[in-house]
Amino acid sequence: MHVPPEGAPPLIYTLLVFVHIFATMVAVGLNASYVIWIIRGTKDPASMAFALRGVKFIDDYVANPCYLAGGVTGVLMIAMGKAVAPFLWVAIGLYIVAMAIAYGVYTPLLSRQIKTLEASGINDPEYQMLAQRSNQVGALMGVLVVIIVLLKIFEPPLW
Template sequence: MHVPPEGAHPFFYTLLVFVHIFVTMVAVGLNASYAIWISRGAKDAASLPFALRGVKFLDDYVANPCYLLGGLTGVLMIAMGKAIAPYLWAAIGLYIVAMAVAYGFYTPLLSRQIRLLEAKGASDAEYQALAQRSNRVGVAMGVMVVLIVLLKIFEPSLG
């Protein structure tokens, strides 16, 4: 069990930790599934629009809200007195960058990718370039998320 900071209500703090970990697991798991959805869709041109719309739905309505809730629960744990070690500052910084990339780049790229797929098809050069860029952004976000998880699990001494 996570030991609550001094003065924090043990049940509420532990509940926050649970929600924080659970929503993060859901978000990371869904993000990991995007590559599977997209690669399966790419093997069958008729399935690709469905796969991309499925990824977009999961990203907009489940994964990203889970990440936001994870951030909120993290802030609440800090407000309850959780100490912020240097590794946690690094994780918070990566989280902010990852959320900015998600909302500022990945989500709009995915929307454009779906529109372009529907307008020009998967074999179109412009679509292919956009799909590759979307994949690169997705991989970059995935790397950031894995680094955040590593920081939070191993709690390295960075200072």
């Protein structure tokens, strides 16, 4: 059990921990499903636009808001007195980088990929380039998220 910091209301702190962990689980799980959606679309090119619009919908309205909820609850737990160990500072920094990439790079790239697919088709060189870049950015964000989760689970003494 997550023991609340001294002076923090136990019920509120425990609810924050629950929302923090649950929102993060939902976000990470949905992000992992993007690979499945995209592979299915690749195997059936006629469904690729549907798959990408599905990924975009989930990303915009569920996964990214869940990541934001995880960030807000994390800040609230710190405000309630949770100690911030070095591993947590690294995780927070990686979270900020991942969110910047998500909103600043991946989301606009995915929108452009969908528009290019619908305008020019799956075999268009620009679409292929955007799809490759989108996969690379998605993989980078996936690595960042896995590192964050590893830091949170193992709490390594970094310095």
